[in-house]
Amino acid sequence: MEFKSYKDDAWYDVRIETESNGDSGGNGRRLRVKFSGFADEHDEVVDGKDLKSFKDVDFLRCRFRPMSVQLQDTECSQVHKGLSVCAAHSAYPDDRRFYDAIVDGVVRNEHRFENGEEQCTCSFILSWKHGPYYGSLSEQALENICRIQPPLAVDKLDPLLASFLNSARKTVQATGFFDSGARSQRLKQETKLARSTSSHLKGDDVDIGGVPHMIIIDNLEKGISPLTIMEFIHYHLSFPCQAFVSPSRVLESYARGAILLHSKRNFDKLSAFLENPDHIIISSRGRPWLMTEKTPVHDTHMALIETFRLTSQTRRTGTCNELKVVISGTKEYSTAKQLKDLFERLANHICKLHQRLVVEEDRILQLPDEV
Numbered sequence: 001m002e003f004k005s006y007k008d009d010a011w012y013d014v015r016i017e018t019e020s021n022g023d024s025g026g027n028g029r030r031l032r033v034k035f036s037g038f039a040d041e042h043d044e045v046v047d048g049k050d051l052k053s054f055k056d057v058d059f060l061r062c063r064f065r066p067m068s069v070q071l072q073d074t075e076c077s078q079v080h081k082g083l084s085v086c087a088a089h090s091a092y093p094d095d096r097r098f099y100d101a102i103v104d105g106v107v108r109n110e111h112r113f114e115n116g117e118e119q120c121t122c123s124f125i126l127s128w129k130h131g132p133y134y135g136s137l138s139e140q141a142l143e144n145i146c147r148i149q150p151p152l153a154v155d156k157l158d159p160l161l162a163s164f165l166n167s168a169r170k171t172v173q174a175t176g177f178f179d180s181g182a183r184s185q186r187l188k189q190e191t192k193l194a195r196s197t198s199s200h201l202k203g204d205d206v207d208i209g210g211v212p213h214m215i216i217i218d219n220l221e222k223g224i225s226p227l228t229i230m231e232f233i234h235y236h237l238s239f240p241c242q243a244f245v246s247p248s249r250v251l252e253s254y255a256r257g258a259i260l261l262h263s264k265r266n267f268d269k270l271s272a273f274l275e276n277p278d279h280i281i282i283s284s285r286g287r288p289w290l291m292t293e294k295t296p297v298h299d300t301h302m303a304l305i306e307t308f309r310l311t312s313q314t315r316r317t318g319t320c321n322e323l324k325v326v327i328s329g330t331k332e333y334s335t336a337k338q339l340k341d342l343f344e345r346l347a348n349h350i351c352k353l354h355q356r357l358v359v360e361e362d363r364i365l366q367l368p369d370e371v
């Protein structure tokens with residue numbers, strides 16, 4: 001399993017231990033993250049007491065994922081523009097740190113064969129998604145690039161981690177402390193300050209004092225879990241978010257969801273990802289996502305969203321919880337594009353009906369004055 005360090009935001013091979021924090025209450029545990037090949041003094045420790053909301057628990061979970069696997073020379077053709085990868089970047093000799101990046105381009109070269117072994121000589125242009133090189137491009141050889149593994153389902157998580165997250169969730173539920181507002185942001189900031197010893201650390205999920213932003217996604221698969229959406233976004237963009245899914249009517253063949261972000265930068269990154277014409281996000285049955293609204297969220301909406309969040313906390317199961325990105329030029333993409341255009345026409349039509357409704361309502365409400 002790999003873990004994104006609080007100290008430098010890079011991914012490391014780790015194992016975990018749990019221990020008591022001396023508190024006899026419900027959250028008397030600490031999670032100790034031990035870095036392979038590093039001495040104990042480099043351990044990072046998360047105290048159960050610091051996890052005060054579901055969001056805090058989700059943030060922590062998103063820091064763990066299955067070990068990324070180094071790409072082999074023979075797998076070169078599977079690396080294409082738009083693919084999310086984890087790659088090593090060396091700022092100094094002997095200092096290789098792994099960060100996530102998106103393949104921005106591939107310069108293909110003929111492969112060499114030495115002693116019958118294929119050697120990739122292509123170069124890969126990577127756009128870094130987080131870490132000290134965030135937003136910049138660099139050229140890497142295949143040997144520095146790893147394939148990110150899909151996130152694990154709840155029942156496949158490391159049992160120690162699953163049990164720690166579970167008891168943290170239960171404590172949050174029992175204390176009824178779900179806020180995602182100022183207190184939670186402050187907690188995040190304090191946690192970071194306490195754990196941060198490196199100047200590499202970047203605040204990747206919270207703009208202190210910023211206004212949260214919401215993105216509405218239409219045409220989701222019915223039955224999709226908000227957790228699936230959060231994991232999908234974390235997998236591709238490497239930042240946490242909150243997601244909600246509203247119940248659908250029986251006749252509706254799709255669901256609607258909202259994604260809440262506490263950082264304008266992440267909001268812009270997610271908008272760009274969703275609007276990128278080079279790919280479309282689809283369910284395993286081929287239903288394409290459509291972003292229908294994006295807006296800042298003010299305090300009055302927050303309470304509603306938090307209430308709604310509780311009703312939509314469900315486990316992920318079934319095929320409605322599989323998502324993928326299809327790339328322009330493929331058959332899947334052209335089918336998804338047709339379905340997306342079709343849904344867009346429906347959405348525009350509904351929008352016009354809503355405008356018409358407002359006009360008609362006004363007309364009826366004004367009627368007594370006119371008589």
Ligand SMILES: [Zn+2]
Pocket residue numbers: 076077108109111120121122
């Ligand atoms: Zn190659």
